Amino acid sequence: MRRSFLNIVLSCAAPALLLGACGTLPGAQSAGPQAKATAAESVEGASTYGLFLAGEAAMARGQTQDAGRLFSEAMTRPDADPILSERAFTATLLAGDVPGAARLAPTSPESAEAVRRMGALVRAVEALAEGDGKTARALLASDEIAFPHQAAAALLKPWAAAEAGDMTAALEAPAAGGDRVLSFFGLLGRGQIAERARRYEDADAAFKSAVDIGLSPRTAALAYGAFLERRGRKLDAGAVYETALAADPADRGLMAAKARAATGRKAPPQPTLQQGASQALLAPTAAMVAAKQIQIALGYLHLVLRLDPGRDDAWVLVGDMLQAGGDTDGARAAYARPKPGSVEFAEAQSKLAWTYQADGDNARALQLAQAAAGTGDRQARLGYADLLRGEKRYEEAVTILTTVMAEQKQPNWRLLYMRGVTLSQLDRWTEAEADLRAALALQPDDPELLNFLGYSWIDRGERLPEALAMVKKAVAANPSSGAMVDSLGWAYYRMGDYKEALAKLEEAVGLDAGDPEINDHLGDVYWRVGRKDEAMFQWRRVLTLDPDAKIRASAERKIAAGGLGAEPRRVAGN
Template identity: 30%
Template sequence: MTKKLISLALIALTAAPMTAGSAFAIPRLAQEAPPPHRPTDKAEAAPAAPAPETRGLAGPYLAARQAAIGNDYATAANYFLQAMAQDDTDPFLQDSALVALISAGEMERAGALAVTMSDQGRATELARLMQRSELARAERWQDLVNAIDNSPAPQGDDPEQGAPGGNMLLDKMVRAWALLGAGNARQALSAFEELGKVRGARPMVNYHLALAKAKVGDFEGAEQLLADPNTGAHILGVIARAQILSQLERNQDAVAMLEGTPGFEEEPQLVSMRDRLEKGETLPFDSVRTPADGIAQVYLTFASVLATNEEPDPLALIHARLAGYLSPNLGEARLLTAQLLQGFGQYDLAENEFEALRELGEMRPMAELARIDALTRADRLPDAEKAALSLTAAYPDLAQGWIALGDLLRQQDKFSPAVPAYDKALALIGPDAGEARWFPLYARGIALERSGQFPKAEADFREALKLRPDSAQVLNYLGYSLVDRSEKLDEALELIQRAVDLRPDDGYILDSLAWAYYRLGRYDEAVAPMERAVSAMSGDPLVNDHMGDIYWMVGRHREAEIQWHRALSLEPTPETETDRIRAKLDRGLDAVLADEKAKSGK
């Protein structure tokens, strides 16, 4: 796959453009898997109980705090509002409710609360930010300018230093767009140019200055700014620049720019623009239809910056929500909001945003892959499978789409149908792609092994190991497969030991090591790693069953029976495993093994 350099959001407060997924990397589905014959852990948290009825202030407040800790924004908002019904003068409760409402996307309720806070003289920074968004939506530009001019300096900014911090920078950029809306174009452009002097802010500010220039008809000035990769090397910048070049009657330059953009073929909107340009169509400049769109992109810029941290700042979601509220057709805001919600574990809310993207006609491959992952994490596997099928139908040459489909089929134990999906992905990736082939080879190997095609699976695992010799999961899976089949046991033990060296605390791998010793008849050596595996995975029925077998073989029969009872209590699958454990409890492992040997004729 071509390395994508198009950011899913905007550039940060540095000179370097963001790369694809820098706001949030799209997780690949089920990269790791337990060894064969052990079902994927599908245990999910128990469904949340209905919200309890509460009385007074303490109950709703504590319930709200608990919901907020779990990022359950809608529930938190409702409980905070219940608490406010008991005390509507507490600024902490009000601000907490406002955070939850915006995070949940309940913008109208958030706007009403912000007005209430202002009327009571208790407006916080967030309440003021919400009110300014409402003024922009209403196109009350001069009122917005006045609101910013009359507000106290944002916390964390030191006006005496002459260099605004992040909050003041945001205010001043919003103010510049509001000036443009109020008809003061010269002042607006001057304001952006002055902000460009702030250390580290020039690329971001110049992007907005370019949009403002284009909005007032200065396409040449806008093109000069966006031609700088530090300013325009992100998807919104590429779109704006293509429109500007077309307005300058430079369609061929726009086509060359688009086709030279990394990841171009994976962005339907860019491909569509190229096709229209090649037909001689003059593209309208509609990246910013109104100053509200410009302000939305300011919020999106700051959301992107806040989302680049290893642990995204919760304020990133606030700014992304505000961007989508001001400009509902801004697909990048919807996408970033969805990715952030996904990162915070709010998969159903994320799905709402992905669905909004689809309604906008933006079935973008990277967005769809993220949507599929969100559906999967929300345990909506049939819906995720349908989405993956739609993606592969719309983009049959997208290898990642076929990998996602294969992963979904595999997670639903549809191992045979998963194999052709991985076949297609590997064919698209090509035989000389190196590291890019590793995961689909490993995943196809799992699907082949679980569908009874071990020779082919073994070939895939060995090819994957050539690409990544220190892959603990492949070493373990292949080693365990060989152990389970009683084939090449010495090599299997070596493979698993290498995996243990790489991941000494992994319960699955420790179980594999112990079981390899068991198969080799080295029962005493099997005890220690299996005890460590049980300690790490006490809720796994197979690990407890294995522990029982090993205890039996070293003469610890009572402890073996305890482990088998525990394995039964954990509801092992399939039914044959349950019957075998009961047989061991009734007659002992020796008798069970003797019966199995007699039946097999070995």
């Protein structure tokens, strides 16, 4: 069975370590108007317990703003339980209201320890955002902030010290304990703080050390290059950008920085203390994402944006998390924040387009995707091409893909794969096969690619032994894929081995019972082994599963004819 190339979904696992609340950001469906109205109207006349349940339901739907309001209302009731303050704090933070969360942060010993720790960090960041370095510094140095927030506190301490006017403490390197990420962001911060203190040699040395760590060449190059530009060292800055571009030639941020340095345009302004602290928080945020601590990561991102509301990269990540959690309205608001001309604008607009495509508003999705692609951004153009494929505008999609591929210095197997899939949908098989084989030569172990090309040969009755080996390899890599097991069963069917085909196709239906093509194949093999009533049942079932036009026509033809014709000639190979 063929599979589309661009089937990329950001999945959020429920975190094992939450902010202390029962509600998570689950992979729920986006709440519809009725659900939102229910949440909005549930306060009037509700009991404290009713408000609590309504708040929990709103959290489960990803409606953190409604949840925060409901929990806050419940807190005002005489019979309110202390746990409501924890829920209100969590919901308010996840809704992005950091000042409100700081006011609600529980400090009572009766509150859950995890919530108190997060609350202390929120209060520290709010103090930093308000320019109160003294308070922030005291909180960050206290025992109130402990696991899992030590890294965040360590990276924020120098910025709090700088805001409090203690530059000596601000220039002390965070205790990294061998952690490369902490060392890297600590050095970036030290470079930026040293520049503020006009200790330019120290700043230069810190930036160079960050570059040498090699953890994030792009981040280090942009920070170091901007410093060099501000020092009037445009040629040196250009060399730094050029080195980083060697690792990622398509990076639009690096390309823009290189062009700015080359043309002598004004250097980027020195980051403020809040902006520097915001960047420092990105490292622990990434660590929480990697550890699947999604609530904490989203909370951190809101802290990042409280310190620097202009961080478009953080807005895109917030959008990703909210969309994965079912809050489509919140995701759209986040994706709308990056401004035209920013590096992240095209990506944000492209992702915004996909939210409308998921809701069935294809016209709006295509409009947004086309605008994003018009910026020239590579990923935005690829996203637009895939939306065009979804609308069966295959020729336009191929044109975009071919243009993007012509810009690449080296062949890209993913682009070859994507164009091959699109060409096959145009029945331009000779060209499609060439792309798919070229992609396989570059990436011989990718199961999706193996399956797509293998199934294509199987369905055409070509190169069956080779195709059989390919789909076997794909199934070995992904044995729970109904599509891949179906390909294997169909290979046995085309080779006349109905016994093995039956076993595999029944297994495939068990893995993906709602797939019309797999059910159609199972009907065919039932017919060949003499189980004709079951075959007719399967073909009728296909018609209930929203098949595409080709599969529907195949099933209807077999039902109308009362079954299959004579057994096809068995193919040993070719």
